[in-house]
Each structure stands twice: as C-alpha cells, then as structure tokens.
Amino acid sequence: MGTTQSGIHRGRLAPAEYETNFSDLHPRLDDHEALVAADRCYFCHDAPCMTACPTSIDIPLFIRQISTGNPIGSAKTIFDQNILGGMCARVCPTETLCEQACVRNTAEHRPVEIGRLQRYATDVAMTENKHFYERAARTGKAIAVVGAGPAGLACAHRLAMDGHDVVIFEAREKAGGLNEYGIATYKAVDDFAQAEVDYVLAIGGIEVKNGLKLGRDFTLADLTANFDAVFLGMGLSGVNALGAEGENLAGVSDAIDFIAELRQAADKATVPVGRRVVVIGGGMTAIDAAIQAKLLGAEEVTICYRRGKEHMNASTFEQDLAASKGVMIRHWLQPKRVIARDGHVAGIEMEYTEMQDGKLVGTGETGVLTADQIFKAIGQTFEAAGLGSLALAGGRIAIDSEGRTSIANVWAGGDCVKAGEDLTVTSVAQGRDAADSINRMLAAGAQPASAVA
Amino acid sequence: MADLRNNFVGIKSPNPFWLASAPPTDKAYNVERAFKAGWGGVVWKTLGEEGPPVVNVNGPRYGAIWGADRRLLGLNNIELITDRDLYTNLREMKQVKMNWPDRALIASIMVPCEEESWKAILPLVEETGADGIELNFGCPHGMSERGMGAAVGQVPEYIEMVVRWCKQYTRMPVITKLTPNITDVRKPARAAKAGGTDAVSLINTINSIVSVDLDNFAPNPTVGGKGTHGGYCGPAVKPIALNMVAEIARDPETYGLPISGIGGVTTWRDAAEFLVLGAGNVQVCTAAMTYGFKIVEEMITGLSSWMDAKGHRNLDDICGRAVPNVTDWQYLNLNYIAKAQIDQDACIKCGRCHIACEDTSHQAITQFVDGVRHFEVMEDECVGCNLCVNVCPVENCITMVGLEPGTLDQRTGKTVDPNYANWTTHPNNPMAKQAAE
Numbered sequence: 056m057g058t059t060q061s062g063i064h065r066g067r068l069a070p071a072e073y074e075t076n077f078s079d080l081h082p083r084l085d086d087h088e089a090l091v092a093a094d095r096c097y098f099c100h101d102a103p104c105m106t107a108c109p110t111s112i113d114i115p116l117f118i119r120q121i122s123t124g125n126p127i128g129s130a131k132t133i134f135d136q137n138i139l140g141g142m143c144a145r146v147c148p149t150e151t152l153c154e155q156a157c158v159r160n161t162a163e164h165r166p167v168e169i170g171r172l173q174r175y176a177t178d179v180a181m182t183e184n185k186h187f188y189e190r191a192a193r194t195g196k197a198i199a200v201v202g203a204g205p206a207g208l209a210c211a212h213r214l215a216m217d218g219h220d221v222v223i224f225e226a227r228e229k230a231g232g233l234n235e236y237g238i239a240t241y242k243a244v245d246d247f248a249q250a251e252v253d254y255v256l257a258i259g260g261i262e263v264k265n266g267l268k269l270g271r272d273f274t275l276a277d278l279t280a281n282f283d284a285v286f287l288g289m290g291l292s293g294v295n296a297l298g299a300e301g302e303n304l305a306g307v308s309d310a311i312d313f314i315a316e317l318r319q320a321a322d323k324a325t326v327p328v329g330r331r332v333v334v335i336g337g338g339m340t341a342i343d344a345a346i347q348a349k350l351l352g353a354e355e356v357t358i359c360y361r362r363g364k365e366h367m368n369a370s371t372f373e374q375d376l377a378a379s380k381g382v383m384i385r386h387w388l389q390p391k392r393v394i395a396r397d398g399h400v401a402g403i404e405m406e407y408t409e410m411q412d413g414k415l416v417g418t419g420e421t422g423v424l425t426a427d428q429i430f431k432a433i434g435q436t437f438e439a440a441g442l443g444s445l446a447l448a449g450g451r452i453a454i455d456s457e458g459r460t461s462i463a464n465v466w467a468g469g470d471c472v473k474a475g476e477d478l479t480v481t482s483v484a485q486g487r488d489a490a491d492s493i494n495r496m497l498a499a500g501a502q503p504a505s506a507v508a
Numbered sequence: 509m510a511d512l513r514n515n516f517v518g519i520k521s522p523n524p525f526w527l528a529s530a531p532p533t534d535k536a537y538n539v540e541r542a543f544k545a546g547w548g549g550v551v552w553k554t555l556g557e558e559g560p561p562v563v564n565v566n567g568p569r570y571g572a573i574w575g576a577d578r579r580l581l582g583l584n585n586i587e588l589i590t591d592r593d594l595y596t597n598l599r600e601m602k603q604v605k606m607n608w609p610d611r612a613l614i615a616s617i618m619v620p621c622e623e624e625s626w627k628a629i630l631p632l633v634e635e636t637g638a639d640g641i642e643l644n645f646g647c648p649h650g651m652s653e654r655g656m657g658a659a660v661g662q663v664p665e666y667i668e669m670v671v672r673w674c675k676q677y678t679r680m681p682v683i684t685k686l687t688p689n690i691t692d693v694r695k696p697a698r699a700a701k702a703g704g705t706d707a708v709s710l711i712n713t714i715n716s717i718v719s720v721d722l723d724n725f726a727p728n729p730t731v732g733g734k735g736t737h738g739g740y741c742g743p744a745v746k747p748i749a750l751n752m753v754a755e756i757a758r759d760p761e762t763y764g765l766p767i768s769g770i771g772g773v774t775t776w777r778d779a780a781e782f783l784v785l786g787a788g789n790v791q792v793c794t795a796a797m798t799y800g801f802k803i804v805e806e807m808i809t810g811l812s813s814w815m816d817a818k819g820h821r822n823l824d825d826i827c828g829r830a831v832p833n834v835t836d837w838q839y840l841n842l843n844y845i846a847k848a849q850i851d852q853d854a855c856i857k858c859g860r861c862h863i864a865c866e867d868t869s870h871q872a873i874t875q876f877v878d879g880v881r882h883f884e885v886m887e888d889e890c891v892g893c894n895l896c897v898n899v900c901p902v903e904n905c906i907t908m909v910g911l912e913p914g915t916l917d918q919r920t921g922k923t924v925d926p927n928y929a930n931w932t933t934h935p936n937n938p939m940a941k942q943a944a945e
Contacts, residue, residue: 094576097901100859101875161856162902 065327067352073323076350080241089175092168093122103156109484110137130180131187138212143480144174150372191218199282204232205479206288206469209486215260217494226268236315239343270440284493287467293438301393306400310344310432329428331355336432338368344430345382356382361389449473458489510815511822516788517681517706519639521548521612524789529616536600545801549612554589554644557619562588568729571718582744584718588650602636618644630678646687646712661687664699671703686710693752694759709768711749713739742794746772754834757786776810784830843925846892846908848885854905861896888918
C-alpha cells in the first residue's frame with residue numbers, strides 16, 4: 056500500500072490508483088457519441104470556430120464529415136491544415152479558441168465538442184494508419200530544422216511534401232518536443248506523442264538526428280553553410296528563477312522537469328512526490344505540475360500565484376480541473392524565502408501582493424506554508440548559443456509575418472519566437488507557414504533578402 | 509378543460525386519437541395496452557378473407573430515414589395485412605370491444621374485389637360489435653400485386669363499386685381509406701362519396717425506397733439481397749397528407765364529407781393541424797411505433813392545453829377552421845409585402861441566413877457591417893421569400909414582417925397598395941380577367 060509520510064517519496068499510492076489517476080482525461084468518443092456531438096454543429100458560414108483556430112482547420116466541414124460517416128475524410132480535412140491535429144485535439148485550450156467562438160455558446164452556453172470530435176476523426180485515421188500525403192518529386196534541396204517539437208515537425212512535414220530533403224537536429228533523445236516532454240500525462244496517454252511523430256515522419260524524406268544541440272554540437276553558421284534553408288524551432292530551454300532566498304535547496308525544482316520525468320516514467324509509482332507540495336506560478340505548467348503531484352498522492356497541493364485569478368494564464372477549464380482534483384489555488388502571493396530544515400525544504404514564506412498604481416508590489420504581510428516540495432513554474436526563457444548575429448526581439452528570435460529571421464535563408468517558429476501564444480497549435484501554424492515560405496523561396500530560385508534587419 | 513370527446517360518423521371515443529390499422533393494432537395484447545395508455549380508438553390491423561392467412565417476409569420489414577440525433581423522420585414497411593387467422597382476430601376484437609365499450613374499435617378490411625368476398629366477411633365483422641369498418645384501398649405493396657389495396661384505390665370506379673357493396677351488406681359506418689399514390693386525390697374521394705361512404709381516411713403509405721445499401725447495391729430493407737418499394741410514413745409524410753386532406757375538405761364535391769386524418773401525426777400540434785384542415789379525428793401509427801403508446805398522453809394534454817389557451821371549448825370549435833384559408837395560388841394577394849427581420853439579440857451569428865440568401869437566393873442579408881460580423885436584412889433586396897426563417901437554427905430569431913399599406917417597399921420603390929389584387933387580374937397575366945364593373 057501507499058505511504059503518507061512526510062518528505063518526498065515514491066509509491067504513495069496503491070498500483071491501481073496510479074492506473075486510474077493517469078488514464079485518459081477525455082477518452083476518445085465512440086462512434087455513437089461522435090455522431091451525437093457532431094449533430095450539434097450548425098455548419099456555420101465563415102465559421103467563427105475556424106477563424107479562432109490558429110491553424111484555420113475547416114471545422115464545420117470536418118464535423119459534417121463525421122456526421123455523414125466519413126471520419127477518414129474528416130481526418131484529412133484536419134491534417135490538411137494541421138498535421139499534428141491529433142495532439143492539438145488533446146492539448147489545445149479549446150475553451151479559449153474554437154469552442155469559445157462556437158455560436159452554440161450564444162444559444163445555450165455549451166459549445167460543440169470540437170476538440171473531442173477532432174480527436175475522434177484523427178484517432179480513426181491514425182489507428183487505421185491512413186496516410187494522406189505523398190512527397191512531390193524530389194527537388195534536391197536540403198533544409199535543416201532545429202528542434203523536433205510541434206513547430207519543427209510541422210515545418211519538416213510540409214517541406215517533405217514539397218519534395219525537399221529535411222534533416223531535423225534534436226537535442227533530446229526523443230522527438231516530439233513539449234508534446235513528448237511537456238504535456239501532462241493524462242492528456243496524451245499510450246505514448247501518443249511518439250505515435251504521432253512516427254505518423255508525421257512516415258511521409259519520408261525527413262531524417263531526425265537526436266542528441267545534437269545547437270551551440271554545443273553545431274552552430275547556425277554550420278547549417279546555413281550546408282543547407283539551402285534553415286528553420287529554427289528549438290523552443291525555450293531556460294527557466295525563470297524565483298528570486299527568493301533558498302531556492303537551491305533540495306526539494307525545490309522546476310515544474311517542467313517534474314512533468315518530463317513523469318511523462319518518461321513507465322511506472323508512475325517510481326516518481327517521488329512530497330506530502331505537501333507548493334507550486335509557484337499561474338500558467339498551464341503550474342496547473343499540470345500541481346494536478347499531477349496530487350495524482351501521485353500528495354496530500355496537499357497549493358498553487359501560489361502572485362496576481363489575481365483573472366490574470367492567470369491557465370484557462371478557466373484548467374483551473375477548474377485543478378480544483379476538481381483537490382488542488383488549492385491561492386492568489387496575490389509571491390515567494391519570499393524557502394525555509395529549510397536539515398538542508399531540505401520545510402516550507403515557504405509567502406508575501407501578499409497588491410496592485411499599486413498599475414504595479415505589483417508586496418504588502419509586507421507574510422505567511423508560511425508548510426511544504427516538503429516546491430515546484431517553480433514561473434515561465435521559461437529563450438536560451439540559445441551558436442546563433443551568431445541573429446536578431447532577437449523581446450528576448451526571443453525576431454521574425455516577420457512569414458517566419459523569416461534577420462539572417463538570409465533562416466526561418467524560425469514555435470516558442471522560440473515572439474509571436475502569438477505559446478501553444479502547440481500556434482507552433483504548428485508557424486512551422487507550417489514557414490515551410491510554405493521556404494518553399495516559395497526555393498521554388499522562385501531567388502536569393503531572398505533578409506527580412507528583419 | 510377543453511372537451512376532447514370525439515364523435516366521428518356516430519362513432520364515439522373519449523379523444524380524437526386513434527391508432528391506425530398497422531402492427532400496433534394487430535392483436536388484443538397490443539390493443540389492450542393501447543387502451544390502457546389512453547388511446548381513444550383503434551383501427552384493427554387489416555383483416556383478409558377466410559382461409560390460409562397471408563405470409564410476411566421473415567427478414568427486415570422496415571426501413572427508415574433519420575434527422576439529427578437519429579430522430580426517426582420517415583419509416584417505410586413491406587409488411588402485409590394481418591398474418592393471423594381471421595377467426596382469431598374476430599374473437600379478440602369482440603372481447604376487446606366488450607372490455608372497452610367506451611373506445612372506438614374499427615375493423616380494417618381488405619378482400620378480393622368481388623362482391624361475394626365482401627358479402628361474406630361483413631356479417632362476421634359486424635358480429636364482433638365493431639363500431640365501423642375501414643376499407644383498405646391503400647396498401648401499396650404486396651397486396652396491390654394481387655389486385656387489392658392500392659390496386660383498387662387507384663381506380664375510382666372500383667372504389668365506388670366496393671363502397672356500395674359494403675353499404676348494402678352492413679349497417680356499420682364505412683370509412684374508405686385512400687392511397688396517396690395517385691395524381692389527384694379528389695377523384696377517389698368523390699368516388700367513395702358516390703358509393704355512399706360515411707367518411708374517408710387518408711393518407712395510406714406512400715410508395716418509396718427509403719435508402720439503398722451501398723455495400724450490396726440493394727434497396728433497404730433488403731431481404732436476401734433484394735428489396736422492394738415499401739409504404740412510407742412518419743413525420744416526413746405529414747405535409748403531403750395535410751395537403752391531401754385539405755384538397756378533399758375544400759373540394760365542393762366532397763365538402764362536408766368526414767375525414768379521418770392520417771400521416772405523420774407525432775405531436776398534439778400535428779393533430780391540431782389535421783383537425784383545423786378538416787379532419788374529424790386523427791390516426792397515428794409511426795409515432796407509437798417509435799416511442800410506444802405513452803405518447804398519446806402528450807397528444808391529449810397538448811391539444812387540451814392549446815385549446816384552453818385559445819378558448820376553444822370542443823373539437824367542433826376547431827375542426828375545419830383553416831379550410832377557408834386554403835386557396836389556389838392564383839388567388840393569393842400580390843399586394844401583400846413582407847420583409848425578413850432579424851432579432852439581433854436572439855441572433856447567434858452562425859451566418860446560415862446570409863449564405864443561404866447569398867448563394868441561393870436574393871443577396872439580401874449582410875455578413876459584415878462596419879467590418880463586424882453582423883447579419884442584417886437589406887430591405888431593398890429582400891423579396892420576403894422566408895428562406896432565412898427556415899434555415900435559421902434559432903426559433904423566432906428571424907420573422908417575416910408585413911409592410912403596412914401606404915409604406916414604401918424599398919425593393920420596388922412602390923408604395924404598398926392596401927387593396928387585394930391577385931394573378932387573375934394582374935396585367936402580366938395574358939389570361940387576366942377584367943375586374944367586374
């Protein structure tokens with residue numbers, strides 16, 4: 056049986072509980088459920104949901120295809136715009152995108168279940184190993200893609216379709232990026248991220264080289280010298296520090312590392328967790344870490360966010376999900392000092408905050424939360440070496456509307472650029488559109504001028 | 509409380525909801541359950557002549573079409589008349605009538621088109637105490653291939669002849685059931701009247717192939733690889749049935765002939781529509797076969813509530829009330845002008861009205877106003893066709909508003925004429941008659 060002792064321990068739960076806790080959050084709709092859900096779509100003209108989708112999937116069409124018994128055609132409609140439509144169906148914050156725009160909200164405060172329908176159609180096609188795209192005649196052009204995350208994969212797939220040869224340089228040992236390492240386990244079960252990578256790569260013409268990191272193993276200059284074009288999609292590798300005393304104590308760690316460890320653990324019982332856990336932050340990462348800490352058997356999990364509920368980056372749905380799992384979310388609290396006992400975390404002193412003249416300030420009033428484990432989830436930062444003179448903007452890579460950077464023949468997209476929201480679906484759109492831009496450049500045979508000076 | 513008691517050609521029932529001659533009325537067990545559920549009457553499933561009963565196919569007998577959420581909209585069947593022994597049916601009918609003296613029990617009959625056959629069966633039916641008979645001249649499959657059912661109903665002379673025999677050999681009221689598989693339903697109705705029928709009932713089912721099995725390239729329902737046309741019924745046929753009822757109700761030659769309305773009655777509202785178009789009562793089948801007998805409770809309470817709300821005391825207050833308002837197209841008022849109006853508070857901005865109008869009609873609804881998604885009727889383009897009303901998913905969001913006489917029709921630039929004027933006097937009509945001085 057499990058354990059309730061204080062400190063950070065593995066095996067807090069009985070084996071069956073892990074199984075239940077980390078099962079699929081929203082299981083795939085069965086055929087009947089999909090038909091019923093699809094029947095609710097009005098097939099709007101110039102549909103608001105489609106406009107709200109960063110990849111502009113033709114949602115009314117794919118839902119109509121489901122309702123007419125054509126899930127394979129439906130999947131193609133989705134993949135035409137978003138080759139990672141399977142993962143997006145699982146992780147997109149649909150409640151702030153397509154489903155928020157659904158006109159059914161106006162009619163009855165309940166949107167069509169677009170995300171789950173998208174998952175239904177893409178699952179049918181992927182389960183049947185149905186592939187829709189073939190490579191065009193080989194062009195002889197070679198493109199380097201840095202990072203095998205959503206942006207890089209989407210870019211590589213589109214380039215491969217166009218007949219180009221693609222080499223993806225991936226620092227980690229598996230492809231998938233945050234889909235593999237950064238998504239809560241219950242959102243993509245059964246090793247879906249790897250299945251999707253395989254599905255995308257099946258088109259051919261894409262070589263993935265793992266364990267090669269930009270700045271350590273090669274430079275951007277190496278790539279521009281050896282490839283016709285380069286796409287940078289390496290995401291964010293740095294994390295923000297708390298700026299609080301004692302943050303290097305044992306028991307304080309980055310939420311993204313915890314999420315990755317959990318995702319990679321074949322047996323969730325081997326992942327240790329504290330009895331009382333405090334998560335600092337207000338985004339999706341904070342929520343994912345907090346919920347999963349709870350699911351691992353932590354007795355008490357508290358999210359502390361320095362601003363109000365309305366400022367949280369995590370969607371209302373995610374906040375409600377956390378609450379339903381027993382996570383306490385507290386607002387207007389910032390970390391001041393991690394309290395140690397015997398060299399280990401014993402608690403955290405938090406200071407209340409408030410807005411003064413539009414600025415967030417501490418009120419001076421503090422309190423202590425008992426904790427044996429603290430996760431930092433206060434944002435990731437762009438950290439990269441080997442980029443030479445590449446221009447940045449707002450701490451990330453500067454791009455124009457087509458994804459072109461300041462260096463000729465170099466494009467970028469995904470979380471490493473400062474454009475759009477840091478969402479899987481946004482990264483897919485940027486990777487795809489950069490590929491189209493690259494293809495136009497290569498097809499024209501023209502030497503492009505750099506877009507960003 | 510509105511009085512729902514029904515007196516149809518002297519046949520009394522506590523409400524105007526009868527179950528039509530069909531599988532739900534094939535035997536005592538079902539009919540007893542129907543009466544317990546509250547049905548006012550039943551037309552017993554069609555009896556055939558004495559001797560070995562007909563046989564049915566042993567594979568599927570029904571096919572269907574569905575709307576959203578798999579709601580059954582149309583059903584077809586290839587079942588025949590009762591496949592039980594005549595005397596079993598007669599014995600059960602007698603017992604049921606004794607058990608339920610306040611309910612209507614009608615015998616549906618289909619025997620060969622020979623005087624002796626009708627003469628033989630009528631006394632047997634009369635002996636059961638049945639309140640009346642209904643002549644099945646409508647069954648469109650199987651029996652019609654043997655010269656019965658629709659094969660009779662499609663020949664007005666045969667109808668008149670058989671009705672006359674029936675009136676001659678029984679004291680029971682005769683209801684003649686008509687087939688819709690005919691060009692002009694007034695012809696068989698007139699023939700039935702000429703033969704002395706007490707009433708007509710309509711419609712029977714419509715010839716149909718409900719769908720095709722695309723794997724086996726055969727019509728549904730498929731029986732061992734083949735299919736045949738079946739009789740179509742259910743909500744989908746209601747508009748056809750309403751028109752046929754109204755045609756007979758307003759035909760000067762059959763005016764006043766009692767009508768039992770049949771065809772897709774599913775709710776109290778459907779029933780009320782039949783009644784106001786001239787039906788004296790209604791018969792129901794598909795709705796019961798879809799949801800069970802309990803639906804009659806909704807029909808009774810719904811009709812009653814509507815009548816109470818509108819101050820209608822009894823069925824006589826409503827029967828036929830819409831008949832005077834059914835006319836020919838040529839008499840419609842061409843000076844009446846209506847425009848669609850969209851309630852912006854109710855609009856959910858799905859854009860269906862816009863695209864329907866833009867792609868297929870009169871380009872009279874905006875999509876954007878000042879760059880914002882906004883659907884609004886352009887009165888100078890709107891012809892008042894009502895398509896937008898029909899495609900809008902929100903009830904009462906788009907309504908048709910008639911222009912007051914004297915106001916300007918922005919589309920034509922003309923002032924709305926207060927006078928009635930129809931096609932018969934319109935200058936564009938080469939056959940126009942001069943208005944009488």
